[in-house]
Amino acid sequence: MNMNISEVANRYEGFIRNQMAEIDLQLHASDAEDEELVRRAAFLARHNYVKINTFSETQNTIQFVVQDAMPTLVQLNMNTDRISCNCPREIWCRHKVAAIFVLYQYIDSLSDWLDNFRRSKSTQLHLLKDERSPESWLALVERVYKANLFRQTSLTPYLLESIFQDMQRQVFRETPLEREWQSLFKLFTHMALVIHTWKHLEDVHKSYGGYIIRFIDNEKENIREHIRTTSSKSRLFATDPFYDTLQTMVRRFTLQEKGFFGHRLMIYKNFWESMFNEKARRENELQTIRQTTQVADDVRIESIESMFYIMLKNYEELGRELSKMNSEDLLLWLDLAQFAANNNDYEALSMILRTMLPHLDTFINNHISIRYRPNFVGAFHRLCSYINLNDEEAEVLFAAAGTYGLQPYSLFLVERGRFTEWSALHHRFPSSLGYLENCGLKTVVEQKPEVLLPLYHSLAMNELGQKSRQHYKQAVQVWKKMKTAAKKSGKNEFWNQYIDQTKKQYKRLRALQEEIEKGNLKL
Structure with a gap:
């Protein structure tokens, strides 16, 4: 080294000052971890724990050895403006910062920089908070975002979630002291953080799938809770600009961000269902939506417009949108049906569900994965309970649902008093006693027990076919249920003959004979 x-x-003064500016931008004295990192880096630099290992004048590289808990190598490459360290931390670590501090001491005062760092960052965050305008709150969130997530290029869902929570802690630390402002501040800044973070989701989603969906679901729930808390409080006149800005933020987020449109729409609906409930505001928003030309490719404008038709009870326009329904859109329409139910708008609910009926077969069998079919059918059936489908419509529903609709169809038959058909259905699709209980078995026992005798017999025979004592015990449990049904239907003589015949038929199965005796099955 010459x-x-x-x-x-x-x-390399220019390189060093640029790196100091990056440290100043990305590390915050208001954050305890960042302040500790800078403090330890300064300690390492000032106490001669950082030494140059190699320097290449031709390649413009410097390698430092940092004597920390374990010796750590830091490489500075002035040609590429990159700093690398062999410690596990991916962003600024104390070793990188200490290496820059060592060089900075020779071109400027490190003590002055540290004083300004601690004083200016804390002061600026408080000024942003205390100014109390939508612009200052947005600037606060943007500053935290740029310092933590903006420059991240290699993200895993675990790192993304950790960074998001850390950003949230930094922002929420500046929550106003007045109670009437606290919930709005948290909602406003949380939504702004989600919008900034959304840009980073698509790349992570490609390789990690369900983890990002869980992250989105968790933040949706957090936003909904903030909305609930905010909308339950009295609204101050001074908050009007924040409401207006929040309305614009949420609209742009829904229309212009990319990816996971169903989740974006759900967040949008939560705001308009609970928080933006003035009729004039809703009418103006619908007009703005209609005039918007810049929308992401995955946006379904008709879904958003239909939501407003429900809120404004404009059934004529809603009917026009329903006439354009396609089978692949049924998940979005199911969400809108739930939205109508939440708002006790049973006329809109009836219109949506009855329009969906002819599309169910195609959707269930072609447009939704097998594992989600039972949940879809169950949700659809629960919504149908509000509108009382006639028998013909119910047949269409359950014919499309197939085995996924076995439980709701069973409950429908029980409700209609069609007990013989109920028994025949469960002959066709055998299950277990536990499942039958969930399908209305108790009501059938009380209303028409005789139709259950053949079904119980079939269940018992299935258990006997397994040929083990444990299954024989299960068969006896079924027979006890059958005994109750026989007694309720006045078939005592038939029942005793049935037990005698069963014992005679299986006389060589000693374990079964013993379990039958223990069961005291005779009437």
Whole structure:
């Protein structure tokens, strides 16, 4: 090495000052972890724990050895403006910061920089908070975002979630002291953080799938809770600009961000269902939506417009949108049906569900994965309970649902008093006693027990076919249920003959004979 460290520092002064500016931008004195990192880096630099290992004048690289808990190597490459460290931390670590501090000491005062760092960052965050305008709150969130997530290029869902929670802690630390402002501040800044973070989701989603969906679901729930808390409080006149800005933010988020449109729409609906409930505001928003031309490719404008038709009870326009329904859109329409139910708008609910009926078969069998079919059918059936489908419509529903609709169809038959058909259905699709209980078995026992005798017999025979004592015990449990049904239907003589015949038929199965005796099955 032909130059001393002072000459090296002066030669690369521009690089060093740029790196100090990056540290100033990305690390915050208001954050305890960042403040600790800078404090430890300064300690390492000032106490001679950072030493130049190699320097290449031709390649413009410097390698430092940092004597930390374990010796750590830091590489500075002035040609590429990159700093690398062999410690596990991916962003600024104390070793990188200490290496820059060592060089900076030779071109400027490190003590002055540290004083300004601690004072200016804390002061600026408080000024942003205390100014109390939508612009200052947005600036606060943007500053935290740029310092933590903006420059991240390699993200896993675990790192993304950790960074998001850390950003949230930094922002929420500046929550106003007045109670009437606290919930709005948290809602406003949380939504702004989600919008900034959304830009980073698509790349992570490609390789990690369900983890990002869980992250989105969790933040949706957090936003909904903030909305609930905010909308339950009295609204101050001074909050009007924040409501207006929040309305614009949420609209742009829904229409212009990319990816996971169903989740974006759900967040949008939560705001308009609970928070933006003035009729004039809703009418103006619908007009703005209609006039918007810049929308992401995945946006379904008709879904958003239909939501407003429901809120404004404009059934004529809603009917026009329903006439354009396609089978692949049924998940969005199911969400809108739930939205109508939440708002006790049973006329809109009836219109949506009855329009969906002819599309169910195609959707269930072609447009939704097998594991989600039972949940879809169950949700659709629960909504149908509000509108009382006639028998013909119910047949269409359950014919499309197939085995996924076995339980709701069973409950429908029980409700209609069609007990013989109920028994025949469960003959066709055998299950277990536990499942039958969930399908209305108790009501059938009380209303028409005789139709259950053949079904119980079939269940018992299935258990006997397994040929083990445990299954024989299960068969006896079924027979006890059958005994109750026989007694309720006045078939005592038939029942005793049935037990005698069963014992005779299986006389060589000693374990079964013993379980039958223990069961005391005779009437």
